[in-house]
Amino acid sequence: MPDRVGLRIVLAEDAALLREGLVGILERAGHDVVAAVGDADALQAYARRERPDIVVTDVRMPPTHTDEGLRAAVAIRAEQPDIAVLVLSAYVAESYVSDLLDSTPVGGAGVGYLLKDRVGHVREFLDSLARVAGGGTVVDPEVVRQLLRRRHDDGPLAALTEREREVLALMAEGRTNGSIAEELVVSEAAVRKHVGSIFAKLPLDPASDRRVSAVLAYLRG
Incomplete structure (x- = not known):
């Protein structure tokens, strides 16, 4: 690179x-x-x-x-x-x-x-x-927020809970698990649990970095 x-x-x-x-x-x-x-x-x-x-x-x-x-x-x-x-x-x-x-x-x-x-x-x-x-x-982050406001509640993202959507939106902003935990006022362990659930629910590319793949799935809607 x-x-x-x-x-x-x-x-x-x-x-x-x-x-x-x-x-x-x-x-x-x-x-x-x-x-x-x-x-x-x-x-x-x-x-x-x-x-x-x-x-x-x-x-x-x-x-x-x-x-x-x-x-x-x-x-x-x-x-x-x-x-x-x-x-x-x-x-x-x-x-x-x-x-x-x-x-x-x-x-x-x-x-x-x-x-x-x-x-x-x-x-x-x-x-x-x-x-x-x-x-x-x-x-x-403002691009993420605008895309989220315009997105319908359908497709693979419909399977996510509201908290999982919040976590994924912060992931899309490039946040680490620690930063997400601070933003949402939860433990880092809780964030890791939500991230794992997101990975399990979304149809991710097995050949790619799962975090990047999940963010791309979110932004594509």
């Missing part, structure tokens, strides 16, 4: 000032921004040409400013599943999030979805970038 520094990155952001600011942050952290573009077509072209370690992209881009960036990210993963993708947006675009998560290969490149106005520190952004490049899944 790529190291924390020295990642080759293709960046897509249509706001010129923000794009240049991100380039500066990434390069000062030791990364190589091989392309910084303002539209989805250029994003796909440079991803194909440069084969970066990770793509960082906004969602709303020209020409319609709807979901071009996210659709481009899904297309890149379909063609090059070894490229990690970190979505950095002001919006939760539910329609293609499941497609992006479904593109995650076992033991392969990771995916992330962060909201711009909730990234409080540069270090937080860089840490998330490194985790995704290393094969992890990083999803902003």
